[in-house]
Amino acid sequence: MKLYSVSDGPPSLACRQALKALKIDYELIDVDFGKGEHMTKEYEELNPQKEIPVLVDDDLTMGESNAILQYLGDKYDTAGKLYPKDPKSRAIVNHRLCFNLALYYRNISEYVMAPIFFDYQRTPLGLKKMKMGLDIFETYLKRDNSTYAAGNDLTIADFPLVTATMCLEAIDFKLGPWPRVEKWYNNFKTKYPDLWEIAAGGMREISHFEKNPPDLSHMDHPIHPVRK
Template sequence: MKLYAVSDGPPSLAVRMTLKALDMEYQLINVDFCALEHRTEDYAKMNPQKEIPVLDDDGFYLSESIAIMQYLCEKYAPPNCTLYPQSVIHRALVNQRLCFNMGFYYAPISAHSMAPIFFDYERTPMSLKKVQNALEVFETYLERLGSKYAAGDDVTIADFALISATICLEAIDFDLSPYPLVNKWYTTFKEEYPQLWEIANSGMQEINAFEHNPPDLSEMDHPFHPTRKTKA
């Protein structure tokens, strides 16, 4: 099994945490984002979207971090594994949190934290408001569920996705204290799963380093870039 990943990419980090939690052996292949290795035709043979990460499970290529995490759990998790629970209702809640992260939580966080580091974007009151809105909704979910983790009292792959998004805020020194339940959830994960946090933290530290010393990627062809060229 091979995982094509980028060392500071939140989706890649979420998949790596899943592999670690499942105690699976795999080959980690670093994709050089700055060198545009994900934009090559060879990479497109694995993933026509030319996005990271991609899983190669003995010739079966799978992209999209959520699909990868679900696949790994469905195929390789031991019986009664709580990472992706079998209960229809509990699994539905995990899936909802994964969708929430993808469409409502990570998107504004990434636009506010990552895009200004790597591309010609600025942090604005509007981008900040979108992040605050996402955090307020997450705070509400945690309050209503009354659980330790995002979808219950056991950690799940939904937490891996949400943790990997939240590290982007820590990397830019964003204050989570106005969101006490989110802050507690984040701190609890660090304390209870230090080996998994080590994976997330490695990416967070890289993002933080880029925050203070941004790379020159002004010509990068990427969905975030305002002058992105559409390939025919």
């Protein structure tokens, strides 16, 4: 098995956490975002979307971190601990994965990550949208009175939500107004330090780039305007 991963990318880090939690042996292949390795013809053959990560497992090659997490859970979590087999429990996990992808990480990424790497500005609207995501996550944790993102046990849903939230810590954004999110986040760090260290490595890089924005002017990106 191979995982093509970027060292500070929350979706990549979430997949690495799942692989470690499931004790799966794999080869980690670092994709250098700064050099634009994800924009090459060679990488496009792996993932026409030119996004990171990509998982290769025998004859299966796939992108999309949510799909990777679900595949790993289906194939390798035979006990159903990280990816429950009960339909209702699994539905909540799938919901949280969708919530993170469609709203939570999306809003965090637009506010935190895009201005670091591309020609975007942090705006009051972006901050409002990011806080909206935190408000909703706080509501889910309160409504279900849950210790983890999708219940009282760790699941694959926690990995992308944790790696999204660490982006906020990277820019020293405080979670105090969202006490349940803050408690969930700190609990993960305490209970799973080996998994947290994967996220922490990415967080240190993001924090560095926040203070020292990388020069990506050489990169020809088809969607995002590059900072000049």
